[in-house]
Each structure stands twice: as structure tokens, then as C-alpha cells.
Amino acid sequence: MNVLAILKDFTLRCKSVFENTTTKMSKRFLNWLILTIRTVALIPGKVNFTRLSRYGGRTAKTFASNFKTSVDWMKVNIGMAQDCFGPADDMAVVIDPSFISKAGRLTYGIGRFWSGVAQRVKRGLEIMAIGAISLSKHTCVMLGAVQSPNFRTLESEKQMSMLDWYVALVRSKATEMLSLTDILVADAFFSKYEFVNEVIGMGFRFVGRLRANSYLRYLAIPDSSATRRRGRKKKYGEKVDFSNLDMSVFTSFIYEDSKGNKNRCHTAVIHSRALKRDIRIVVCPVENAEPLLYFSTDTNMRPEKIIGFYRTRFQIEFGIRDAKQFTGLQSQQTRDRERLDFAFNLSFTALNVCKEVIRKDYPDLSVAQFKRLMFESYLASTVISTCGKSPHLKIIQKINHRLALLAA
Template sequence: MNTPLPMGLMAILQYVLSAVPLRKTQRNFLTVLFSVFLAVPGRLNVLNLSRYAACSESTIRRWLHRSDPGAIPWGAVHRATVSTAIESGLISPLCVLAIDASFHRKSGQHTAHLGSFWNGCAARTERGIEQSCCALIDVQHRQAFTVDVRQTRTGSEAPSRLEQAADQLDDVLLDLRTVPRLDLAAVVADGNYAKESMVETVTGHGLPFISRFPRNANLKYLYTGEHPRRRGRPKKFDGRVDFSDLQRFDLVSETSTERVWTQVVWSVQWAREVRAVVIQQVGKKGQVTGYAVLFSTAVTMPAHEVMALYRSRFEIELIFRDAKQFLGSQDVQLRSQPGIEAHWNVVLLTMNLCRLEALRAAEGGQNLVFSLEDMKRRAYNALLAQVILSKLDLSARFEELEHLPSSPLNFGLKAA
């Protein structure tokens, strides 16, 4: 039986925190911080937050910089939001885990792990910091919840970027085993993560890995004919795959703009069988104008399922967009790695809570119209109304604003 969620962001926050073993001081700090975080206009840095929150700038900095056992267990809080969404029936238990990285501009000579990273918006390498994020995506309605975020480390002693991503995935997959009722279908990532270390990490947990091959991928057809009676090892391969000639692939579907082909092939790089799915873009005259090659390590997975799960990965890009545009993901003015990661966790936890509230109001993801900009504007209206009413000694009448026909708390919201 589904558990109903309470109404309002702060009520949902308290409900989520009740499932996490926190100290009283940790719970109080999170309550104070999130009571104003969504409502703060302008840059969402520590100095600006201290102007609205009931705590000083030094208190916020001290909490965000903590890396001792008394620090906020952000991962446990993120997983509690996912558990809440599943137990309340707002999302389906069937999810995929997506991993991707996002570039953040950052200046200064003392910022931890400052380096050169790929900026997809500018299509070039720039100096800054990189965020590596893991998110659970509901397969049915494509609702995404962040479960882990880390900063990519630089320096001669740091592991490679892909090794760090593989270690992060390993930790996250172990932690997700504690989430009740969660049914993880696969791990999805873009083509930059299609490397042996990632494949071995995911398949080591008994899960399929879905990603994208480069166009020059070294794949071979599997030999399915009769083996001649001769000395030596039986024939295993039957030529290299040429993506310009797909006669030996099975045609799955065809429309006026797209053809989908699939075949089980051998990956020379990883020495394993994979399900390859070739998606051809077709022009007006029937000519092939481009193609993409997806793959799944689960060879029995149907081609349409590989496509659907891979396309759901795009929801993590919307997390990055909303975090930067509306929640100040790039406004971090902390220099240590724990501080930077704590700022990102605050941002992404706020987004998780906002999505929970939006799902509750829409009674599920099927009818959801999720606008983080509108939720931020409404939170500011509510904060301003609370301040004005408190100055007039009318705080007890704040609840009446929710039920007024004029809806003053919705002032400035966009029409859905």
C-alpha cells in the first residue's frame, strides 16, 4: 500500500529526514538551510544565503566544509528521497541508473582540483571544475532523482577520470541495494563511458550496461554455421562488422525517417558478446544521412528496450540544466572539495524535494508539468509574505493565503 506524502516542501523534507539517522544538530541545520534555499533571489552562495537564513555565514561555511564523521550524510538523504518516491507510488520501482559529468566554471588559484575539462556548451576544453553525477531515472515516466555527486579529482596522484567514475558507480550500486523495492534495470551512459573499466564494474554487479559505440568500433560477426571437421579450434568469427552494409543485421523497425537494425556481435576490445543496435537516419529520398550505434551487454535484451533505456538517459542533462539555471550550481564560492561537493548536494537535494512536491501535487508522473522556475518564484512569494505578516504580528494568518481565490502566492507564475 502506498504511503501518502505530506503537503509542502518543508513537510516533505522532515518526512525524508525522519528515515535517515541524523544528529539533532544536522537536522536543525538542514531545516534552516532548506527553509530559504529555494526562495533566495540572486546568486546562491554562502554570503547571500546568510542574509536570508537564520544562521551566520561562518556557520554555513563550517557545515559545508565538514568532512569528519559529523558531516551531513548526503548520499543517505538522497537515497531516502528515492525511497519516499517509490513507497508513495509517485514513481515506478523500475529505474535505470545514469552517470554523466557536467563542467562548471571556477576561477582562483586555491580551488581544489581545478583543471581543464570538456565544456559541451562551448564545444571545447576550458579551465574549471567537473561534477560527476549519478541519477536514478524512472523508466515509465522518466522522472530523475540524483543519488550521488562528486568532484572529479586532478593531479598526478589522482586516478584517471574513468577510474574515478568506475569507483563512483561501484559505491553507488552497493548503496542502492539498501533502497527497498527498487528494481534496477540497467546502467546507462553516453559514449565517453564506453570503456572496459565501466563495463567490468557494471557487469560485476550483475547489471546490463547500455551505452554508445564509436563509428569505428571493432566488432565481429559470430560464426553460426557448421564447423568443418579439421584439427584446431572451431571457427568463432565470421568477418568484421561494416556499418555501411547491414545485410547481416536484423531489421527491427522502419519509418520514413528512421531504420533500426540489430545483431549480437563480438566486441574485440572487451572480448565479450554484445547486443548492437544501429539507428539509421533516413532522408526524404530514402538515403541514409547518419547513424548511431548503441549496445547492451545483455545480449537477450530487445533492440527497442535498448533504445528506450538509452534515450531515458537524457533526463540527467535536464538535471544539469535546471541546477545551473535556477539553483546556483555554478555559484559555489567554496574552495575545498568537501565544500564544493556539499554545495552541489544542497542544490541537487533541493531539486529532488521539488520533484517530490510536484509529483505529489500531480498525483504521479503521468500528468506532471514540472517547472523549477515557478516553484522558485512561489517559494520567494511565500517567504516575502511570511516576513511581511510577521512584522504586522499576523503570522498565524499565513495559512489563509493558500486558500484565497486570488492566489497571492502564485503571483508571477507562468501558465502551464
């Protein structure tokens, strides 16, 4: 492994990512953006304007002013997703709100939001993370992030609830997401009629999860031998009792996950009173606990894919975690709305490029090891360029060996 070549490989890969997209930007800004993404990928610790200036060779004012530039991040990241995943047969788009820690009073959108890590409401920011998952690859490419306004602003200025805001957000990004796939996956919070009905109207097939006490009904089976009666025919049968499933309606199958674990599950097409539509439900029994209920609004979708899509949805959580740990998702040194949007999406794009380089060139490295190699390569290159002389080949080999040991 030529450690000193990692920076060059990363820069070339980053250039190819932007060359393969239809996003229009000036050559000067593109060169700055590639430099910034490379700098984010090698900075150890927090990523802010001060540290970008220290490692990127530009002033903090230059970074701050360029962070107000508008970039179509979705197009860039969709191109990476298509290159990584290939055919769209096993792809889905995932959405997931994420809490971002932030202090102060004047930051745009600051308010009280739910933190899944703390399991309580906290003061800070919230973004809606959008990602693309693949069943065969079992990974996620982050497509972008949109910051959520605080609840008081939505209620007073726009007369909207947070759920209304999420619907409007999906609608604003629907064209880009549908160009990738028409399957949308979200957690149980979004399994509400107001959200599901709207996204179906946009052209999506929705995959989600229901609570164990959801009111579900069997579809009425017409009896040809019964005498005809006046009035409307019965549309639905009895309520579904998950402790005693009607196996004349449900079909059993064995589901094997990516780790080889097998579980007997049951599936059927039934009616959801809350969603006001027929859905395909998949019941996964859990020992000494309530069963897990996965569903899809596409009644013809294979039950194995329903379980697979929902469980692979968790990969977006890993993407958010990695962005927070390695590419500065929650260490922004700004309060401005445009700069915050740029910083959030820059973090996800930098993470995507890191994973793309790792996937193609360094498959044995983790993101943490790759970042460490990037930093050590930057450090060694800086020392060599500062010396002003070409070192001996044996010296370079010793540096390569030493840096490889440091990053191992």
C-alpha cells in the same frame, strides 16, 4: 492555490523525505538542514553563504561551519527515487561528468576539464553526477555528485588516469547503486574495455553507445554439413558492414518513442573486438547520416529497452541544468573540499525535493514558477509576521491572488 501555505508544504515534505531514510543525524542538524534546503529552494539568483544568511535567518559563519558535516546524500536521494519510480523493472543508474565554472587558484580540484557546453577544455571544476532514470516516468532523480581531482594531481600522486578515477568512483558507490538497480547507463566516452569490464565485474549490466566505425564481428555459425578439419573452430564471422547488414542475423523491429515517432531498427548479438565480449547491438538508421549504435552487455535485454535507457539518459543533463539554474550548483562561496562536496549534493537534493513537491502538490508548475512562488510566499510571510497583527481574510485572499499572478 494557497500561496502562503507553499513554504509550510515544502517544509513538511522535506521532513518526510528525511524521516523515510535510514540516515542518522541529530535533531538540531536535521532542523538546520531542512531550513537550508528550503532557503536554497526560495533564493532567487545565486546561492552562497551571504545570500543563505540573508534569507535563512542564520549567520554566514553558521552555514559555512555546518557545510563541513558529512551527510549520506545517496541514501536520502535513493529513498526519493524509490518513492517516485516505484518498482525497479524500468529503472537504471546514470553517470555523467559535468563542468562547473570556478575562478581562483586555491580551490580544491581546480584544473582544466572538458566543457560540453563550450565544446572545449576550460579552467574550473568537474563533478561526476549520478542519477536514477525511469523509462515509464521519463524523468531523472539526482542521486549525488562526487568532485573529480584535476588531472595533474591524479597523475602525480595516484598514478591514475581520469578513466581509472571514474572506475574507482563507481566502485565506491556500487553498493548503493546496486540496491536500486543493476543497469548502468553512460555515454559513448565510457564505452571502453577498461571501464566496461570493471563495472561488469562489480555486478552491473552496462548500456551505452558505440561509434559508427566500431569493429564488430558476426558470430560464427557452425555448419553441420561441412567436413571436419583439424585445429580450433572458427569463433567469429565477417566484419559487420552497417551499410549492408546481414538480415539473416539481424532482426528488424519498429521502435516508437515517447512522442509517438516510429523508426525501423535492427538488432543482433555480435562480438565487439574493442570490448572483447559478445554484446546485443541495436542499429538505428539515420537519414543522410551514420547510423546510431546502441548496445548492452546483457545479450538478453530487449532492444526497445536498450534504446529507451540510453535516450532517457539525457534526462540527467536536464537535472544538471536545473541545478545550475535554480539551486546554485555552480555558485559556491567556498574553496574547501568538504564544503564543496556538501554544496554540490545539497544543490541536487534541494532540486529533488522541489520536483517531489511539484509532482505531488503542484503538477501544473515548472521549477522556475515554483521557485517564484516560494520566494513570493516567503516575502508575504515575512511582511505579515513583521506587522505583528493578523490581517483580514479578504486581505489574505488579495495577497494570494496577487502572488499567483506574479508566479504565473
